[in-house]
Structures are given as structure tokens and as C-alpha cells.
Amino acid sequence: MRYPFLDLKESNKPYMDEMSAAAARVIRSGRYIGGEENDTFEKYLANMVGTKYAVGVSNGLDALRLIMRAYVALGIMYPGDEVIVPGNTYIASILAISDAGLVPVPVDADISTMNIDPSLIEAAVTARTRAVMTVHLYGRVSWDERMAEIARRYNLKVIEDCAQSIGARASVIGLNGGVYAGSLGDAGAFSFYPTKNIGAVGDAGAVTTDDEQLATTVRALANYGSDRRYHNIYCGYNCRLDPIQAAMLMVKLPHTSDENADRFARALAYSRTIRHPQVITPLLSAQVTDNVWHQYVIRVTDGRRDEMMERLAQRGVGTDIHYAVPPHKQPCYESLRHVSLPVTELLASEVLSLPIGAGTSVKDAAEIGEIINSIK
Numbered sequence: 001m002r003y004p005f006l007d008l009k010e011s012n013k014p015y016m017d018e019m020s021a022a023a024a025r026v027i028r029s030g031r032y033i034g035g036e037e038n039d040t041f042e043k044y045l046a047n048m049v050g051t052k053y054a055v056g057v058s059n060g061l062d063a064l065r066l067i068m069r070a071y072v073a074l075g076i077m078y079p080g081d082e083v084i085v086p087g088n089t090y091i092a093s094i095l096a097i098s099d100a101g102l103v104p105v106p107v108d109a110d111i112s113t114m115n116i117d118p119s120l121i122e123a124a125v126t127a128r129t130r131a132v133m134t135v136h137l138y139g140r141v142s143w144d145e146r147m148a149e150i151a152r153r154y155n156l157k158v159i160e161d162c163a164q165s166i167g168a169r170a171s172v173i174g175l176n177g178g179v180y181a182g183s184l185g186d187a188g189a190f191s192f193y194p195t196k197n198i199g200a201v202g203d204a205g206a207v208t209t210d211d212e213q214l215a216t217t218v219r220a221l222a223n224y225g226s227d228r229r230y231h232n233i234y235c236g237y238n239c240r241l242d243p244i245q246a247a248m249l250m251v252k253l254p255h256t257s258d259e260n261a262d263r264f265a266r267a268l269a270y271s272r273t274i275r276h277p278q279v280i281t282p283l284l285s286a287q288v289t290d291n292v293w294h295q296y297v298i299r300v301t302d303g304r305r306d307e308m309m310e311r312l313a314q315r316g317v318g319t320d321i322h323y324a325v326p327p328h329k330q331p332c333y334e335s336l337r338h339v340s341l342p343v344t345e346l347l348a349s350e351v352l353s354l355p356i357g358a359g360t361s362v363k364d365a366a367e368i369g370e371i372i373n374s375i376k
């Protein structure tokens with residue numbers, strides 16, 4: 001491939017020396033679980049996101065699971081309670097809900113943002129609805145006045161899936177006055193999976209919140225459910241953040257805005273170049289900071305997506321599909337098979353993600369755009 005979809009070695013190349021030094025520091029320290037590396041990471045992330053607390057955990061799915069489990073442990077939600085969630089998301093958002101014994105209620109997407117359609121949320125609220133999980137998919141903030149209003153009116157918790165949106169800024173202030181993804185609702189879940197905008201060298205994640213009780217409960221649940229040594233108040237898990245990953249992330253987190261700005265420049269090059277009768281480029285909002293371009297997702301209409309993918313591959317352009325099968329159509333969710341989400345289902349057949357990671361230059365993006373234009 002002349003234009004690989006993503007080359008993770010390229011993402012880490014600028015940080016190689018600092019990361020190696022940080023790894024050596026952890027190895028020499030003799031402290032391999034928790035400790036100072038994690039404390040530093042948590043303080044930095046909380047400050048960056050604008051929440052009182054950040055709790056480092058094992059990965060993004062666990063961050064979401066721990067939030068949901070914590071609400072159950074605290075008696076704020078009960079098994080069988082419903083959580084509204086976008087149908088167009090990565091399955092992890094929904095797994096976290098069902099894992100806690102809660103019922104995911106998937107709501108269809110807005111075709112232009114590809115995020116949850118805020119105008120459909122209220123109709124999905126029932127007497128058992130306790131929360132809305134908003135997912136800032138592909139890096140675009142999914143938060144507006146309507147969501148805030150519904151959350152307040154029906155007294156719903158708002159959980160943010162920020163796996164793809166570190167550093168994204170909303171144009172509407174959050175429930176507690178925050179502006180960054182992860183500070184808009186009651187709790188935010190981050191993933192530092194290696195392919196994310198800020199990726200670890202393995203799995204890592206975090207929970208952000210202003211709610212002290214939630215932070216304490218998440219921390220306890222992630223450490224066997226113990227509030228102090230050999231004292232278990234919950235039947236918990238081992239979902240702790242690896243300090244080596246905390247150290248890796250402390251090298252990269254300070255560069256989040258630069259990394260995101262580079263992604264935006266590539267996105268702009270695509271949007272300026274691509275002119276194709278069957279290709280719809282993603283919405284470019286006036287508010288440039290409300291999207292951190294985790295993915296640049298085009299839609300290929302008239303049933304030509306798979307053909308476009310293949311022809312791009314022939315010309316040396318790697319692409320990917322996020323996501324080819326929506327969660328409610330996955331074999332594990334028999335219970336959701338009756339749900340009809342026409343926009344989500346259409347998107348699954350049309351979306352195509354173009355290279356936008358560190359290995360792709362602005363020039364590459366313009367060239368890939370021209371290759372797309374030349375495919376008749």
C-alpha cells in the first residue's frame with residue numbers, strides 16, 4: 001500500500017525517545033501497579049478535560065462498564081433500567097450497558113452528523129429510562145441544547161463515550177459547566193487503544209467525572225471492589241491502568257491539540273479535493289474544535305461502497321469501514337434484532353473511512369482525494 005490506512009509506528013515515531021526513557025523509568029522504579037505514574041496521568045487528564053476526577057483504568061470498554069456498574073452499585077440504576085444509546089456506534093458502548101444488567105435502547109442516527117439524532121431521544125424515554133449514553137463518534141461532539149434539556153427534564157444521567165474524541169470541545173456548555181468531551185455529562189469514558197487519537201502501547205482507558213462518589217466507586221470496582229486493602233465492599237474486577245501505559249500517555253497527552261490539528265488539516269484537504277457524484281464528504285462545521293477527526297468518514301452512495309473500497313485498494317489506498325454491521329444486527333444481540341434503525345443501517349452500507357492518522361500527510365490526503373475523483 002502506498003497510502004496505508006494507519007501505521008501505528010508512524011504515530012509513535014516523534015515520541016520514541018521520550019517513550020523509551022519513560023518506560024525505563026517505570027522499570028527502574030520497581031512500582032508496577034498504580035503509584036506515581038498513574039497519579040500524574042490522572043491529574044493531567046482531569047485538568048485537560050476539566051473534571052474534578054479522572055480514574056485510570058484498563059481500557060475504554062472497562063471505563064464504560066465501570067461507570068454503569070458503579071451506578072448500579074450506588075443504587076442509582078437497577079437491573080432492567082433502560083439506557084438510551086446511539087445505534088450507530090462501536091459495539092463497546094452497548095456492551096457496557098448490557099453487561100451491568102441494564103437494557104440498551106438504541107436510537108437512530110442523524111444522517112449529517114452520523115451521531116445520535118437528538119430529535120429522536122425524547123420519544124425513546126420511558127418510565128424505566130435512567131440514562132443517555134452519548135457517543136462522540138468519529139471525533140465529532142454529540143451534545144446540544146436538546147440533549148441537555150431532556151437530561152434535566154427526565155432526570156437522566158448522561159454518560160459520554162469519549163473513546164474517539166479526546167480534546168473535542170462542545171459549542172453548548174455541559175450539565176456541570178464543562179466544555180470538553182468527558183466533562184459535558186455526569187461521567188466520561190476514554191480509550192487509549194493504540195489506534196485512537198492519543199494511543200497507548202497496548203490497552204488503556206480512563207473515567208472522568210465531577211462526582212466524587214462515582215469516582216470512588218469506579219476506583220474500588222476496578223480494584224476487586226475493595227475500598228481499602230482486603231476489604232471488599234463490591235464484587236469487583238481487576239481493571240486497573242498499567243503504569244507503563246500511564247507513562248506512555250504522559251508523553252503523548254500534552255500533544256493532543258497538535259495531533260488533533262494535524263488531523264483537521266488532513267480532513268480539510270480531503271473535503272477541498274473530493275468532488276465525486278457518488279461521494280458525500282463529512283460535515284465540516286463552523287466550530288472547528290467540535291470535531292477531532294478520529295476518522296474521516298465518507299459515504300459512497302448507489303451501492304458502490306465496496307467497489308470504491310476495492311478500487312482504492314488497487315490504487316494503493318488503504319481504507320476501513322466503521323462499522324459494517326451495526327450492534328443491533330450482531331448475533332450476540334438477539335434481543336435487539338427487531339429494532340429498526342434505517343439511518344444506521346444505511347450508514348453501515350455506505351460509510352468508508354479514509355486514512356487520517358500520523359502516516360498520512362496533507363499532500364497524501366489531497367492525492368487520495370484526486371484518486372477518488374478519478375474513479376468513474
Ligand SMILES: *Cc1c(COP(=O)(O)O)cnc(C)c1O
Binds near residue numbers: 059
Ligand atoms: C474504541 C472504542 C471503545 C472501546 O475502547 P477499548 O479501549 O478498545 O476497549 C468504546 N467506544 C468507542 C466508540 C470506541 O471507538
